[in-house]
Each structure stands twice: as C-alpha cells, then as structure tokens.
Amino acid sequence: MATLSLPGVGYGIRYEYGLFFQAIEQGAQVEHPDTWLRYGNPWEVPRPELLFLVRFGGRTVHATDPSGRLRVEWVDTHDVFAMAFDTPVPGYNTGTVNNLRLWSARATRDFSLRHFNEGNYFKAVEQKTESEKLSKVLYPDDSTLIGRELRLKQQYFFVSASLQDILQQFLEAQEPFGRFPERVAIQLNDTHPAIAIPELMRLLLDVHGLEWDPAWDITRRTFAYTNHTLMPEALETWPVDLFERVLPRHLQIIYEINHRFLEQVRRAHPGDDARLARMSIVGEEGGRRIRMANLAIVGSHHVNGVSRLHSDLMRQQVFADFHALRPEAFVNITNGVTPRRWLHHANPGLASLITGQIGPDWVSDLGGLTHLAPQAERPEFRARFLDVKRENKQRLKRLIRERTGVDVNEDSMFDVQVKRIHEYKRQLLNVLHVVTRYNRIREGRLDGMVPRTVIISGKAAPGYWFAKLIIRLIHGVADVVNHDPAVGDMLKLVFIPNYNVSNAEWIIPACDLSEQISTAGTEASGTGNMKLALNGALTIGTLDGANIEMRREVGDANMFIFGMTARQAAECRASGYNPWQAYECNAELRQALDMIAGGAFSPDEPSRFRSVFDRLTAEGDPFLLLADYASYLACQARVDALYRQPGEWARCAVLNVAGMGVFSSDRTVFEYARLIWDVTPVATPPPGAARRQRR
Numbered sequence: 013m014a015t016l017s018l019p020g021v022g023y024g025i026r027y028e029y030g031l032f033f034q035a036i037e038q039g040a041q042v043e044h045p046d047t048w049l050r051y052g053n054p055w056e057v058p059r060p061e062l063l064f065l066v067r068f069g070g071r072t073v074h075a076t077d078p079s080g081r082l083r084v085e086w087v088d089t090h091d092v093f094a095m096a097f098d099t100p101v102p103g104y105n106t107g108t109v110n111n112l113r114l115w116s117a118r119a120t121r122d123f124s125l126r127h128f129n130e131g132n133y134f135k136a137v138e139q140k141t142e143s144e145k146l147s148k149v150l151y152p153d154d155s156t157l158i159g160r161e162l163r164l165k166q167q168y169f170f171v172s173a174s175l176q177d178i179l180q181q182f183l184e185a186q187e188p189f190g191r192f193p194e195r196v197a198i199q200l201n202d203t204h205p206a207i208a209i210p211e212l213m214r215l216l217l218d219v220h221g222l223e224w225d226p227a228w229d230i231t232r233r234t235f236a237y238t239n240h241t242l243m244p245e246a247l248e249t250w251p252v253d254l255f256e257r258v259l260p261r262h263l264q265i266i267y268e269i270n271h272r273f274l275e276q277v278r279r280a281h282p283g284d285d286a287r288l289a290r291m292s293i294v295g296e297e298g299g300r301r302i303r304m305a306n307l308a309i310v311g312s313h314h315v316n317g318v319s320r321l322h323s324d325l326m327r328q329q330v331f332a333d334f335h336a337l338r339p340e341a342f343v344n345i346t347n348g349v350t351p352r353r354w355l356h357h358a359n360p361g362l363a364s365l366i367t368g369q370i371g372p373d374w375v376s377d378l379g380g381l382t383h384l385a386p387q388a389e390r391p392e393f394r395a396r397f398l399d400v401k402r403e404n405k406q407r408l409k410r411l412i413r414e415r416t417g418v419d420v421n422e423d424s425m426f427d428v429q430v431k432r433i434h435e436y437k438r439q440l441l442n443v444l445h446v447v448t449r450y451n452r453i454r455e456g457r458l459d460g461m462v463p464r465t466v467i468i469s470g471k472a473a474p475g476y477w478f479a480k481l482i483i484r485l486i487h488g489v490a491d492v493v494n495h496d497p498a499v500g501d502m503l504k505l506v507f508i509p510n511y512n513v514s515n516a517e518w519i520i521p522a523c524d525l526s527e528q529i530s531t532a533g534t535e536a537s538g539t540g541n542m543k544l545a546l547n548g549a550l551t552i553g554t555l556d557g558a559n560i561e562m563r564r565e566v567g568d569a570n571m572f573i574f575g576m577t578a579r580q581a582a583e584c585r586a587s588g589y590n591p592w593q594a595y596e597c598n599a600e601l602r603q604a605l606d607m608i609a610g611g612a613f614s615p616d617e618p619s620r621f622r623s624v625f626d627r628l629t630a631e632g633d634p635f636l637l638l639a640d641y642a643s644y645l646a647c648q649a650r651v652d653a654l655y656r657q658p659g660e661w662a663r664c665a666v667l668n669v670a671g672m673g674v675f676s677s678d679r680t681v682f683e684y685a686r687l688i689w690d691v692t693p694v695a696t697p698p699p700g701a702a703r704r705q706r707r
C-alpha cells in the first residue's frame with residue numbers, strides 16, 4: 013500500500029514469541045520458542061501514551077440514559093490495557109510511509125490495586141502476568157481449528173483496541189457517523205478478526221448511542237472479508253458457552269444480527285428450513301457454535317477469494333447460499349508477491365541481468381517484465397541466465413552444507429518443495445517420487461534420468477502429528493538415499509530446517525523446478541508458486557489455486573501440468589475412490605509403499621511409517637495421492653527430458669520470468685483499492701525530491 017501511495021494501517025498483535033523455531037533432532041521436528049525481542053527491536057516505536065482498555069467476561073444490565081433511552085451496559089468485566097507499538101512502513105520510491113500498529117497487553121493498575129487493597133500483594137502480581145498472556149505467543153496453526161479460549165481472547169483483544177483507535181481518529185475530525193464508511197475501510201484478513209463486526213456494533217450502540225439500523229448500515233459498509241481456505245476443518249467456529257463467558261454482550265449482538273438476517277433469508281426463500289440452518293450464524297450440529305465465516309459474510313459489503321478457482325469454488329460450494337442471496341458481493345482478487353523482496357532483494361544477480369536488458373522500471377511495475385520475452389530466444393542471454401542460476405545454487409549448496417551436513421551437486425537439478433507441511437500440499441507424493449526414482453537407480457533403469465537434488469523445507473503445526481511424521485519420513489528416506497553408494501550424484505534428498513522468509517530468500521533464487529502439487533481444489537492460491545516462477549523456476553503442478561492463472565500467463569508449453577482437475581477430483585471422490593486399485597495396478601507404486609510400510613526407511617523401528625501406508629490405503633487416501641501418482645511420475649520424466657537440453661530449459665525459464673508480471677502484490681493491492689475499498693493514491697513526493705528541486 014505504501015508503494016502505491018495508498019494510506020493504510022496494519023493492525024495486529026505484538027507477540028512476544030513469534031512462530032516457533034524448528035529444529036530437527038534424530039529426523040524429527042522439535043519446536044523452540046522464537047525469542048525475536050531478546051536484543052530489542054530497533055524498528056518499532058513504543059507508544060506508552062496510546063492505551064486502550066479492553067474488557068472481558070462480566071455480564072450485561074439494562075440502564076436508561078438521561079434522555080430516557082434504554083441501553084445495555086457491560087459490567088463486572090476483567091480489564092486489560094492494549095499498548096501500541098508502531099513500525100513505520102516506507103514505500104519503494106515514494107514519500108508515503110504507512111504504519112504497522114501492533115498491540116501489546118499490559119495489566120491495568122486498577123486490577124492489581126483491587127487485590128493489593130485486600131492485602132494480597134502476590135495475587136496482584138499474578139494478575140499482571142495473567143493479563144499479559146494475551147500477547148505472549150502466536151498460535152502456529154491456521155489450517156485446523158483449535159478452539160482455545162486464549163485464542164478467542166487474543167482476537168478480541170487486538171480487534172477491540174484497533175477499532176477504538178480507528179474511532180478515536182475518526183471522531184477527532186468531528187464528522188457525523190454517517191460518513192464513517194467513506195473515511196474508513198476495514199479488510200478482515202480471514203475470519204480471525206471477524207469479531208470486529210459485533211465489536212463495532214457494540215461501540216456504536218452502547219458507547220456512542222446510535223440506533224440499530226444506522227449502526228448496522230455503517231458496519232456493513234465498513235467491512236470486507238477475505239476468505240483464505242475452503243477446507244471445512246479450518247473454518248472457525250466458537251462454542252456458544254465460551255462466547256457467553258468471554259464476550260456476553262457480543263453474543264447478544266450476534267444473536268440480533270442473526271435474527272434479522274434469517275428473517276431476510278426467510279422472506280427470500282419461504283419454507284426452506286434446510287437453507288436457514290446452513291446460513292445461520294449459529295450452527296446447531298455438535299453443540300451450538302458461532303460460525304465466524306457466516307458472521308464475516310453477513311457483516312461485509314464484499315467477500316473475496318484469492319485466486320479465480322478458489323473464488324469460483326467459494327461461490328459454487330461452501331458459500332453457495334450466500335452467493336445466491338447476494339451475488340454482487342462476491343469478487344475475486346488473485347494474490348501476488350512483492351517484487352522488491354522476492355526478486356530485487358533476494359536475487360540481485362537476476363535483478364541486475366533484467367535491469368541491464370529492460371531498465372529498472374519493472375521493480376515498481378512488474379508488468380514490464382514482458383519486455384524480457386524476446387531475450388528468451390537469444391542464446392547469449394540464456395547463458396547469462398544460467399550463470400546467475402548456477403551462482404545462486406552454489407550459494408544454497410553452502411547453506412545446505414552448513415545446516416544439514418549434506419554435500420549436494422550444484423550441477424544437478426534443484427527440485428524444490430518449500431511450504432508448510434500439510435497432507436493437502438502432498439509432500440508425501442514428492443516422497444513417493446523420490447523413492448521410485450531411488451528404486452529405478454538401484455535397478456539400473458536410468459533411461460533419460462538427470463541428476464537431481466530434491467529439497468524440502470517447511471514447518472508442521474506442533475499438534476499435527478501426521479505432518480510431523482511426514483518430516484520424519486523425509487529424513488528416513490534421505491538417510492537411505494544419501495548414503496547409498498549405488499546412487500552417487502544421481503539423487504540427493506535434503507530437508508532444510510526452519511523454513512521462514514529469510515531461508516526462503518536463499519532457497520527460491522536457486523530453484524530449477526518448483527513443486528506445486530496440492531490436490532486440485534485444496535490450495536486457495538499459493539504464493540510460493542509465484543515467488544519461484546518469478547525467479548526462473550519451472551513449475552511442476554496441478555491445476556490448483558493460482559497455478560491455473562500462471563499457466564495462462566506463462567503459456568502451456570512452459571509449465572509441467574499433471575493430475576486431476578478440481579472437478580475430476582470431486583467426481584473421483586463422489587464415485588467412491590478406492591486407493592487399493594492404484595496400489596494393485598502399479599508395481600512401482602506398490603514397491604514404494606511397501607518399502608515405507610516395511611521399515612526400509614526406519615531400520616531401527618520398522619513399524620514407524622506403517623501409518624503412512626495405512627493413511628494412503630485403508631484410510632482412503634483423502635488427498636488422492638495414489639490417483640495422481642502415475643500422472644506425476646510421467647510428468648517428472650518430461651521434466652528430465654527438458655533439463656537435458658539446457659538451452660531449451662533456459663528459454664522456458666526466462667519465459668516464466670517474463671510472464672509473471674501480473675502476480676505482483678502491487679496489482680493485487682490496487683484491485684483491493686479499486687474493487688473493495690474505493691480509495692485512490694495520495695500523491696507524495698519521494699524522499700529528497702523537494703530538496704533536489706530547490707537546488
């Protein structure tokens with residue numbers, strides 16, 4: 013936003029411990045706390061004077077205000093202060109500096125005094141630690157819901173502080189509340205801040221004395237919601253009794269929102285009780301729960317998905333009822349990545365090669381990369397492209413040596429899968445390919461094979477035991493493959509610990525082949541796919557998420573597509589998918605799976621990976637790995653064939669870079685500004701411009 017000269021504020025929590033640090037011990041993930049503040053943080057400005065009170069618990073009572081109006085008061089609450097820390101975010105080549113405002117929890121003096129006055133000094137100090145837990149640690153898993161009370165409290169904590177901050181700034185301008193939606197747009201990043209909808213209602217009704225209808229009109233015209241996943245296990249719901257205990261006033265407001273909303277649905281679809289039950293904000297299955305996605309949709313003027321496929325599936329499947337009611341509210345805004353970090357900064361070699369050919373404008377106008385396309389036909393440019401890639405691979409080779417002790421060959425193909433470890437992302441399919449390739453090498457069936465280094469990196473959520481088992485399996489396979497003299501340089505498998513943005517900046521520029529192999533219909537967009545292609549990797553992938561749009565931009569001939577489409581995957585499941593069939597019919601697949609089940613990669617504990625085998629067979633293979641295996645292997649053979657022609661490979665790689673212009677986050681942000689927020693850039697001269705002019 014800053015680079016586009018759009019005024020904006022980012023709000024969040026100033027966690028004392030960020031996402032855990034991943035260490036690998038005996039092939040297994042071990043989590044360590046990320047103490048990122050241990051040496052202080054020079055980029056932030058503490059704002060001890062910027063404090064807002066956030067309240068929890070208590071009960072509601074009715075009161076009459078001096079004008080005789082009945083209103084609700086929220087009393088007997090536990091209170092915590094939110095203190096602001098500001099981090100300036102300067103744009104690239106503009107004078108705009110936006111603000112990232114993160115809230116840190118502080119105990120109120122009030123609260124500790126209560127115990128102190130009772131003579132209980134230690135209790136008073138305990139209460140302080142209790143309050144400050146709110147900004148202690150980031151929950152590491154958004155892919156499955158863990159309905160923890162502290163998580164709900166964290167969400168409300170930062171949302172309430174942010175809304176109070178926004179309202180205070182709005183009120184300083186002394187404009188009527190009716191103008192609030194013209195002055196403020198709030199984008200809900202997933203449902204995690206969706207409690208903001210009833211919180212704004214509460215502030216408008218109970219604190220500022222508005223009536224329901226104008227308050228609801230303001231709220232609906234202020235919020236928009238970005239959905240990030242279709243997987244039902246990731247959609248947030250909170251038990252009603254938890255809500256009642258933590259946020260009793262908000263529960264009342266949600267009930268009222270729901271009541272009025274369901275009235276509207278009933279008018280549109282009389283007698284359709286099943287529809288009412290599906291659309292209700294209160295779910296009745298398995299105990300009454302608040303469905304945060306339904307709340308977010310009902311309280312927003314726009315809802316967007318993050319790739320065309322994802323937005324289509326959203327409209328046709330999970331939110332079909334809401335789409336039928338209000339089709340104009342649903343839009344698509346395909347994700348993008350910043351070219352400043354992911355090319356200009358992370359890959360200085362390629363960046364200067366590009367600038368040398370087409371000038372520097374691509375850095376803030378990535379569409380300009382199309383001017384690079386003619387270079388793909390020039391042998392001299394291809395050679396220079398390959399030189400840069402080789403230097404980046406040498407740099408990564410040193411990092412791999414340092415972090416894992418494994419020596420890799422920089423002339424082998426670097427085949428990279430870097431992303432969170434999750435069954436739907438199918439790291440296991442990658443492993444099945446590695447095991448098959450290993451078996452072919454041992455059996456001397458090398459026809460057309462090129463040397464490969466398969467690189468995997470990613471964290472597993474600490475409570476997702478199966479994802480952690482996948483990490484162990486990767487290490488088990490690596491141990492066998494990397495130490496087998498029969499394999500030599502033909503195949504290496506390395507797992508780089510602690511995947512994060514800093515490591516990504518080293519890995520991505522060194523990649524030849526980018527693995528984007530999720531089950532079609534499961535990856536909302538992906539952004540790793542964009543970073544890798546922008547750095548001249550060829551993609552092997554399914555027709556999932558943004559891969560589909562990437563193929564359109566870079567051309568069919570420059571991407572390796574395999575496997576079922578989202579529609580075929582759905583049909584496959586609907587027609588009673590049986591993974592045993594693939595197991596029986598495909599000897600290589602059977603061999604790989606039997607080795608995993610039989611302990612070939614866990615000689616010290618032969619049954620360790622038995623559950624991997626079971627998951628992919630008896631348990632039904634929910635992400636259809638076996639169904640896509642043959643197609644994936646055939647596609648990998650095509651990859652080898654192209655890699656044996658470096659000139660042709662380089663040509664495709666350069667065309668990938670040239671085609672990635674639309675996947676700039678600048679384009680994405682601009683679409684949010686135009687389609688959802690209705691804001692335009694505020695011209696600000698770049699720093700030093702005024703001084704230069706005076707001279």
Ligand SMILES: *Cc1c(COP(=O)(O)O)cnc(C)c1O
Pocket residue numbers: 430431432511512513516537538539540541543
């Ligand atoms: C880009 C990025 C991701 C997202 O990767 P996907 O392949 O889109 O899942 C995850 N983690 C880090 C550190 C990243 O830089």
